[in-house]
Amino acid sequence: MNAAKPALTPEQRSFLEALFKDDAAFEEDALRVYASDASLRRGPVLAMVRPRTVEQVRELMRWAEVERIPIHPRGRGTSLSGGCVPTRAGVVVSMLGMDRIFDISSEDFVAVIEPGVNTLAFQQACEQKGLFYPPDPASGKATSVGGNVMTCAGGLRAVKYGVTRDYVLGMEAVLPGGKLLKLGGRTHKDVIGLDISRMFVGSEGTLGIVTKLYLKLLPKPESSASVLVGYPSLDAALSSMSKVFAAGILPCAVEFMNETVLEILSRTGDVPWPDTVKSLLLFQVDGSRETVPLENARLAAQLDDALWSMRGVGKEEEDRLWAFRRRVSSSSYVLGPDRIGGDMAVPRGSLLKAVRRFEAIAASHGKRLIGFGHAGDGNIHANLHYDASDPDDARRTAAAHHALDDAALEFGGSLSGEHGGGCLKDVGKQLGADELEAMRAVRRLFDPQGILNPGKGY
Amino acid sequence: MNAAKPALTPEQRSFLEALFKDDAAFEEDALRVYASDASLRRGPVLAMVRPRTVEQVRELMRWAEVERIPIHPRGRGTSLSGGCVPTRAGVVVSMLGMDRIFDISSEDFVAVIEPGVNTLAFQQACEQKGLFYPPDPASGKATSVGGNVMTCAGGLRAVKYGVTRDYVLGMEAVLPGGKLLKLGGRTHKDVIGLDISRMFVGSEGTLGIVTKLYLKLLPKPESSASVLVGYPSLDAALSSMSKVFAAGILPCAVEFMNETVLEILSRTGDVPWPDTVKSLLLFQVDGSRETVPLENARLAAQLDDALWSMRGVGKEEEDRLWAFRRRVSSSSYVLGPDRIGGDMAVPRGSLLKAVRRFEAIAASHGKRLIGFGHAGDGNIHANLHYDASDPDDARRTAAAHHALDDAALEFGGSLSGEHGGGCLKDVGKQLGADELEAMRAVRRLFDPQGILNPGKGY
Numbered sequence: 057m058n059a060a061k062p063a064l065t066p067e068q069r070s071f072l073e074a075l076f077k078d079d080a081a082f083e084e085d086a087l088r089v090y091a092s093d094a095s096l097r098r099g100p101v102l103a104m105v106r107p108r109t110v111e112q113v114r115e116l117m118r119w120a121e122v123e124r125i126p127i128h129p130r131g132r133g134t135s136l137s138g139g140c141v142p143t144r145a146g147v148v149v150s151m152l153g154m155d156r157i158f159d160i161s162s163e164d165f166v167a168v169i170e171p172g173v174n175t176l177a178f179q180q181a182c183e184q185k186g187l188f189y190p191p192d193p194a195s196g197k198a199t200s201v202g203g204n205v206m207t208c209a210g211g212l213r214a215v216k217y218g219v220t221r222d223y224v225l226g227m228e229a230v231l232p233g234g235k236l237l238k239l240g241g242r243t244h245k246d247v248i249g250l251d252i253s254r255m256f257v258g259s260e261g262t263l264g265i266v267t268k269l270y271l272k273l274l275p276k277p278e279s280s281a282s283v284l285v286g287y288p289s290l291d292a293a294l295s296s297m298s299k300v301f302a303a304g305i306l307p308c309a310v311e312f313m314n315e316t317v318l319e320i321l322s323r324t325g326d327v328p329w330p331d332t333v334k335s336l337l338l339f340q341v342d343g344s345r346e347t348v349p350l351e352n353a354r355l356a357a358q359l360d361d362a363l364w365s366m367r368g369v370g371k372e373e374e375d376r377l378w379a380f381r382r383r384v385s386s387s388s389y390v391l392g393p394d395r396i397g398g399d400m401a402v403p404r405g406s407l408l409k410a411v412r413r414f415e416a417i418a419a420s421h422g423k424r425l426i427g428f429g430h431a432g433d434g435n436i437h438a439n440l441h442y443d444a445s446d447p448d449d450a451r452r453t454a455a456a457h458h459a460l461d462d463a464a465l466e467f468g469g470s471l472s473g474e475h476g477g478g479c480l481k482d483v484g485k486q487l488g489a490d491e492l493e494a495m496r497a498v499r500r501l502f503d504p505q506g507i508l509n510p511g512k513g514y
Numbered sequence: 515m516n517a518a519k520p521a522l523t524p525e526q527r528s529f530l531e532a533l534f535k536d537d538a539a540f541e542e543d544a545l546r547v548y549a550s551d552a553s554l555r556r557g558p559v560l561a562m563v564r565p566r567t568v569e570q571v572r573e574l575m576r577w578a579e580v581e582r583i584p585i586h587p588r589g590r591g592t593s594l595s596g597g598c599v600p601t602r603a604g605v606v607v608s609m610l611g612m613d614r615i616f617d618i619s620s621e622d623f624v625a626v627i628e629p630g631v632n633t634l635a636f637q638q639a640c641e642q643k644g645l646f647y648p649p650d651p652a653s654g655k656a657t658s659v660g661g662n663v664m665t666c667a668g669g670l671r672a673v674k675y676g677v678t679r680d681y682v683l684g685m686e687a688v689l690p691g692g693k694l695l696k697l698g699g700r701t702h703k704d705v706i707g708l709d710i711s712r713m714f715v716g717s718e719g720t721l722g723i724v725t726k727l728y729l730k731l732l733p734k735p736e737s738s739a740s741v742l743v744g745y746p747s748l749d750a751a752l753s754s755m756s757k758v759f760a761a762g763i764l765p766c767a768v769e770f771m772n773e774t775v776l777e778i779l780s781r782t783g784d785v786p787w788p789d790t791v792k793s794l795l796l797f798q799v800d801g802s803r804e805t806v807p808l809e810n811a812r813l814a815a816q817l818d819d820a821l822w823s824m825r826g827v828g829k830e831e832e833d834r835l836w837a838f839r840r841r842v843s844s845s846s847y848v849l850g851p852d853r854i855g856g857d858m859a860v861p862r863g864s865l866l867k868a869v870r871r872f873e874a875i876a877a878s879h880g881k882r883l884i885g886f887g888h889a890g891d892g893n894i895h896a897n898l899h900y901d902a903s904d905p906d907d908a909r910r911t912a913a914a915h916h917a918l919d920d921a922a923l924e925f926g927g928s929l930s931g932e933h934g935g936g937c938l939k940d941v942g943k944q945l946g947a948d949e950l951e952a953m954r955a956v957r958r959l960f961d962p963q964g965i966l967n968p969g970k971g972y
């Protein structure tokens with residue numbers, strides 16, 4: 057990019073203007089937001105378009121393949137791994153113009169929606185009909201369902217209900233070149249043909265642009281209850297969690313927080329637990345009005361190692377407990393104005409050792425590990441805060457972050473349980489050469505010109 | 515095959531003898547069983563080999579690609595759609611020699627096994643450790659887990675717990691040419707790279723030979739209860755089921771049986787329900803010892819349209835109820851010595867209309883529909899019995915069977931919810947040309963010479 061700054065030709069710009077009218081933007085000011093995502097990295101953008109119909113997406117993809125213009129699909133831009141950051145100058149495709157809910161069927165237990173629908177709005181629309189869409193990314197208030205599908209989002213309830221993949225029954229997707237694939241549909245079971253649909257889930261926008269989703273729904277559980285439990289140590293907390301699972305209890309959520317998290321919470325607001333509490337678990341159980349109190353009592357019987365606990369039954373009371381968990385991310389900035397985050401997953405039984413190892417790695421670089429996340433899935437949010445204007449701090453933080461990734465792999469884990477590779481994860485650390493080549497060969501099959509989300513994922 | 519009957523060259527036979535020693539067979543008598551499966555179709559077989567190590571599988575696949583010899587992997591041969599019937603003369607690879615359970619971890623809630631492990635034996639091994647592998651194909655006593663994975667088997671508990679796909683965390687698989695892919699592992703969540711692993715699930719042995727599986731486990735529910743419920747009509751039965759779901763109850767199993775099923779059961783053994791009962795539902799709920807009685811009571815409250823019911827709590831009592839469901843398949847032969855079966859799936863809300871339509875189609879061909887199956891999934895086992903020695907009966911039965919497939923698709927359904935395409939289903943009826951071509955392109959990528967399970971699936 058030293059010589060000529062990349063730009064659209066007048067013909068290319070005219071094509072996009074004609075196809076998208078007011079749903080296209082070309083000026084730097086308007087494009088600024090589309091150059092980045094929640095990772096705060098930035099990339100080059102030549103234009104943004106916001107399709108409202110599948111035909112617009114098809115025309116765009118036909119054109120892009122002929123013109124060899126990079127296409128960067130995007131939902132609500134909440135990726136923490138740079139999944140929405142353009143790596144090569146091209147057209148950002150905002151899917152938020154396709155946000156219709158076509159059907160939420162209490163007969164079929166199926167929803168048919170466009171990818172731009174907001175996750176929380178969709179969950180609420182289902183609940184109004186007595187139905188339940190379980191995938192629940194912690195950022196669901198901000199995300200789109202399409203973005204969740206492209207990263208196979210997990211979230212708080214995955215330990216009981218699984219991840220986004222488990223609720224995708226089918227989809228329509230436009231491939232580079234404009235072909236529309238219709239995969240799966242309204243049946244809860246279908247084993248005819250190859251399951252390309254599920255391979256699209258978590259593909260980080262590298263195979264096609266999803267334009268319609270068929271999602272599986274469940275009956276809505278009547279009731280739920282949560283308990284926030286304090287322990288003298290992370291060891292005590294996680295051994296308590298093991299006892300819960302060993303007793304045959306399957307909570308719908310089990311979150312953990314390490315000592316550093318408790319400290320930042322108490323530095324940024326009032327906290328109800330005593331100073332002797334050094335680690336927290338947060339459990340939720342759900343079911344019918346009659347069974348939840350019993351499940352709650354069964355759970356309590358396994359938590360006798362706790363120093364302290366606080367209970368909540370029903371949404372309002374529970375929200376007070378979950379507010380501490382939700383406050384972690386914003387409170388972390390007391391440890392530094394800049395963040396580098398990980399969401400490694402390890403086998404569940406290795407969680408304690410992994411967090412202890414992560415803490416030691418951080419300490420050996422003069423850093424403190426903000427360690428929390430989905431304990432029931434072995435999914436660790438491992439954040440480091442620093443001051444980017446301090447080169448030594450930045451260097452130590454980056455070194456610690458890379459060492460954390462390596463450590464997760466030594467435990468037989470994954471670099472990411474939820475966020476995806478995006479453009480920030482060194483996926484070659486985890487994936488073997490043959491596996492990576494097989495994945496890339498599939499990608500080339502769907503996108504021979506390499507125009508779709510280049511530099512992302514794998 | 516008019517001119518020379520296909521045969522192995524002496525060099526080919528020597529290669530297989532050297533690689534597999536006593537685990538190879540070449541004589542017609544020994545090969546007979548490998549020419550067929552539960553579909554009772556037959557195909558040509560030149561040799562059977564039974565690998566015990568992944569290295570043997572890799573050498574075999576290297577050799578087969580060079581020699582262009584068709585390879586037909588096989589588990590326990592229970593396919594009802596001819597999934598294990600060789601379509602071209604080649605080598606049948608029995609995976610039953612690879613049946614080791616490496617690990618069942620109550621720390622990680624993960625099992626690591628070879629594909630030849632028997633499903634029931636695996637379930638029991640998990641239960642001995644207080645763990646639960648939910649996929650439960652009705653034929654699990656006979657099947658292998660590898661076979662379940664290759665067809666994405668569903669089964670009785672799918673309505674609550676999902677299907678085999680939802681429990682596959684990773685696998686190792688040998689591709690044509692001998693390359694070994696290692697995908698996923700012991701983490702419950704992993705979103706790094708393309709999800710090739712899940713595409714292998716349900717691929718009917720067309721992409722590679724699975725040699726190791728990483729499976730997700732849950733805590734074992736302490737208790738369960740079942741109720742067999744009789745109604746005056748299928749309409750009353752299925753409207754009762756809708757009330758159960760609408761009340762927010764998610765049973766782990768909901769089976770239905772139509773009037774013809776009740777008739778064949780009463781003609782082949784004692785039955786406890788009165789003559790006024792024309793349709794049955796069979797529900798199961800599970801949970802803790804404390805919650806199951808409550809779930810059972812909630813369920814009962816929704817079943818007030820029932821004419822008759824019979825309850826069972828705990829395995830022994832429940833088995834007496836489930837025995838009626840299990841007897842359906844063998845009892846059906848009173849309607850004719852030969853069977854043609856379907857396992858279509860339709861959107862759940864269309865189940866009643868679909869079964870009524872199927873019954874009318876059967877009647878219009880002078881046949882009776884044996885209709886039963888997984889009502890909670892909209893998955894209909896639609897069997898027709900006939901006498902193959904009566905050409906008119908055979909013709910009418912085949913015509914009815916094809917019309918049933920067409921009708922399932924008109925309801926937005928699938929030709930198969932569980933059994934797969936095998937070599938018997940006309941998958942082109944369901945899949946569009948572009949979708950089928952995309953699936954076949956992926957297949958060619960993994961198997962450029964077309965040696966792996968040719969003529970199967972899609």
